[in-house]
Amino acid sequence: MKKYDKSKFKIKWLSSSTSDAWLKQAIEHPIEVLIDHAHCERKAAGVALQLMFRYLCEPGLSEVLSPLAREELEHFERVLSLLSSRGQSLKQLAAPPYGAVLAKNIRKDEPSRMLDSFLVAGLIEARSHERMSLLALNSPDKELRALYKDLLQSEARHFCLYWTLSEERFERRIILTRLEELAQIEASALSKLHPYPRFHS
Amino acid sequence: MKKYDKSKFKIKWLSSSTSDAWLKQAIEHPIEVLIDHAHCERKAAGVALQLMFRYLCEPGLSEVLSPLAREELEHFERVLSLLSSRGQSLKQLAAPPYGAVLAKNIRKDEPSRMLDSFLVAGLIEARSHERMSLLALNSPDKELRALYKDLLQSEARHFCLYWTLSEERFERRIILTRLEELAQIEASALSKLHPYPRFHS
Numbered sequence: 001m002k003k004y005d006k007s008k009f010k011i012k013w014l015s016s017s018t019s020d021a022w023l024k025q026a027i028e029h030p031i032e033v034l035i036d037h038a039h040c041e042r043k044a045a046g047v048a049l050q051l052m053f054r055y056l057c058e059p060g061l062s063e064v065l066s067p068l069a070r071e072e073l074e075h076f077e078r079v080l081s082l083l084s085s086r087g088q089s090l091k092q093l094a095a096p097p098y099g100a101v102l103a104k105n106i107r108k109d110e111p112s113r114m115l116d117s118f119l120v121a122g123l124i125e126a127r128s129h130e131r132m133s134l135l136a137l138n139s140p141d142k143e144l145r146a147l148y149k150d151l152l153q154s155e156a157r158h159f160c161l162y163w164t165l166s167e168e169r170f171e172r173r174i175i176l177t178r179l180e181e182l183a184q185i186e187a188s189a190l191s192k193l194h195p196y197p198r199f200h201s
Numbered sequence: 202m203k204k205y206d207k208s209k210f211k212i213k214w215l216s217s218s219t220s221d222a223w224l225k226q227a228i229e230h231p232i233e234v235l236i237d238h239a240h241c242e243r244k245a246a247g248v249a250l251q252l253m254f255r256y257l258c259e260p261g262l263s264e265v266l267s268p269l270a271r272e273e274l275e276h277f278e279r280v281l282s283l284l285s286s287r288g289q290s291l292k293q294l295a296a297p298p299y300g301a302v303l304a305k306n307i308r309k310d311e312p313s314r315m316l317d318s319f320l321v322a323g324l325i326e327a328r329s330h331e332r333m334s335l336l337a338l339n340s341p342d343k344e345l346r347a348l349y350k351d352l353l354q355s356e357a358r359h360f361c362l363y364w365t366l367s368e369e370r371f372e373r374r375i376i377l378t379r380l381e382e383l384a385q386i387e388a389s390a391l392s393k394l395h396p397y398p399r400f401h402s
Contacts, residue, residue, distance in 0.1 A: 042253070042267075049250060052243070057292055066243075066278050070271045077267050091258055 013126035016187035029197035038079040045072035098200035122162030129155035214327035217388035230398035246273035299401035323363030330356035
């Protein structure tokens with residue numbers, strides 16, 4: 001089994017940096033962003049489980065995706081609990097186009113579908129990580145800064161994990177070419193700030 | 202919030218006991234039953250998550266179903282790991298009709314759909330618990346006896362949990378009437394031993 005060797009190779013997931021406008025919007029609407037964050041965590045668990053169910057007999061996949069799904073659910077519960085402590089609860093939020101745009105670009109045929117699914121999941125984790133870092137540093141709310149700081153490290157592990165799953169199954173050259181294409185699409189989906197305050201607005 | 206008071210009220214989930222024929226079949230095919238068990242655990246996690254996603258804003262539901270899904274995934278990983286230690290791995294198995302028969306009997310309109318979903322999930326947990334108890338006592342394989350014994354207690358908590366979710370939202374009289382109907386269907390689905398050795402054959 002090939003392993004991603006951190007010492008020799010650093011992957012650049014994101015092809016753009018988050019704008020100051022997003023950070024301002026997120027800081028001005030902390031509860032809405034927190035509710036959206038809860039949704040992001042449960043959706044990330046859902047994606048991990050969906051991939052595990054789709055590729056059920058792929059060796060070494062369930063062993064990675066099941067603990068990942070559990071961790072996403074733990075984060076979901078943590079955000080729920082913080083919301084509850086502030087008298088808030090989960091509610092439906094209109095989603096920004098981000099997730100749908102990325103999902104639409106996952107190719108339909110195997111094995112491209114598997115690679116694209118891993119890369120899209122990794123890109124979303126990488127963007128969440130970047131934005132959590134911004135909030136961990138810049139949120140004026142001490143409790144939120146602490147929450148984002150705690151969750152950061154897991155998010156970083158998550159996109160590494162999707163990289164490893166890819167590299168165990170595809171040539172690095174093929175992965176990097178496709179990652180660049182998807183990263184452009186991801187950046188483009190965020191190029192104009194969405195009017196609703198969301199984690200991926 | 203109403204709570205199920207164990208001291209005053211004992212719920213009888215199952216309307217039939219597992220046959221000696223099933224136990225004999227399961228003991229004769231431990232690996233096949235173990236692989237099927239792994240599938241049962243991942244499907245149980247999937248059901249908990251599916252219910253959580255469907256009734257996302259139902260107060261107090263995510264807080265219960267998310268940890269439940271995590272626990273089912275933990276069991277899934279534990280069974281995977283035991284399979285792996287014996288040189289076995291997950292593989293697709295033809296499913297017995299059990300799950301499909303029960304799913305077909307979940308009514309389509311709300312709130313009946315919610316109640317039936319809780320009761321069907323609870324019935325499956327109750328049956329798994331009953332059969333794990335049999336294997337924990339009767340399996341000739343020491344390691345399997347220990348596994349089933351460990352998992353038993355969680356399974357018992359799981360069907361209590363589905364009872365509590367029901368009782369928080371529906372009248373006891375209505376729940377018990379519907380449970381009796383579904384329990385008859387569940388028992389009938391198992392009345393003739395399925396030729397494939399499965400947890401719910």
